Amino acid sequence: MSLVVQKFGGSSVADADSVKRVAKRIVEYRQAGHDVVVVVSAMGDSTDDLIDLAKEISPVPPARELDMLLTAGERISMAVLAMAIANLGYHAQSFTGSQAGVITDESFGKARIIDVTPGRIRSALDDGNVAIVAGFQGVSQTTKNITTLGRGGSDTTAVALAAALNADVCEIYSDVDGVFTADPRIVPSAHKISLISYEEMLEMAASGAKILMLRCVEYARRYGVPVHVRSSFSQHQGTWVTDAPIPEAFRTAQTEETEEKMEQAIISGVAHDRSEAKLTIVGVPDIPGKAAEIFRTVGHQEIDIDMIVQNISTRDPGRTDISFTLPKDDGVKAIEALESAKGSIGFDHIQYDDQIGKLSVIGAGMRSHPGVTATLFDALADAHINIDMISTSEIRISVVTNAELLDDAVRAAHTAYGLDADDTEAIVYGGTGR
Ligand code: ASP
Ligand code: MG
8 A cells, every 4th residue: 555645735635625625635545445645735825815914914024923913824724624524424634733743943923843753643544544734844853833834835744744644745736737947937848857856956946936835845855756747637647756667556558658768858948037136346356265254244144145156356356346146135234234244354345236036947968968058048049038147057057138038038049948838738627826
């Protein structure tokens, strides 16, 4: 008998009818003889509604209470889903994150899972139940306060439980058919990726693909959990994220074809990101220790920086310009911190540009195929798109462009790598909520 962990996102359980539809799907797995653990998100956009409510009451709600409030969304969906399954004549029991043994650190709003002790889930399964777990939440190891894992965190709950229970697969259900070669809203000819390695999925998630939370992919890779990303609105095979063959119990007629296709692909997909800004520190003294000082200053503010470029100023010998990208939301914080260290760093001034976009081309085949980079730059040149910054990893090339040109850049790259599908495949079934 295999054990399946299934996670349903907000749009899959948006209202009573959707909850009943999902319950049917879960019951089908029981009928096929699988043990099932379900992780649910809050219904529809209810997490956003709860945040709005909190802000109406307090401009800066205490973090502990905000987390307590937000976990209520998932408690609603887990209980109603258990009711819907009971209506179909099957046993189901719901559990909060804390009851399910999801133990975290104490960082409210972005807690990290430290351990999962799913004893109660095991016994619920042994007693013949479908176990339903509230996603996105846990309990602090030290203080026993209730925590949340950050927006979209239910994916991570699902993968963490799958790892702790040694599940055969973790299925992540949303309102799209899987991971696409590009965002179908920008590239209508994007097609579904049938199989992708953890490493490539990590790069996709880190480069702005929103289908899976980065932490969830990191977790899946660390514990080797096969993840199947698919739609709860169709029966189509979705995207398998795994380095191992697709598990025996879940192989279909297309599985082998899928695995073969993956071997051949050089580029898996094109991701984009509009959430970053570019900060340039002009006229930094070109002596050892200055970069360290700059990035220590920014690091102290807990700001994640992404691309870094340093250019020696030809006009002003002995000076250099350092640019880096960072989340737009952290722009003000970074500027303030750097300005207050201006005297000791000794730079001239700061330039800030939040009208940028980042395009990334990802594919493990890059390692063994020279010329992949030139293809991208040719395509961007033909589309008259100027490149502002470049960075690469072994399996990724990223460029920063003007925000207005980003969509064109994504389309140009997608076509240049031969990723366009012959017919339109991408369908988004539900709402916006995940
Ligand atoms: N309900 C939470 C959110 O909307 C968690 C999740 O959906 O995964 O962010
Ligand atoms: Mg949600």
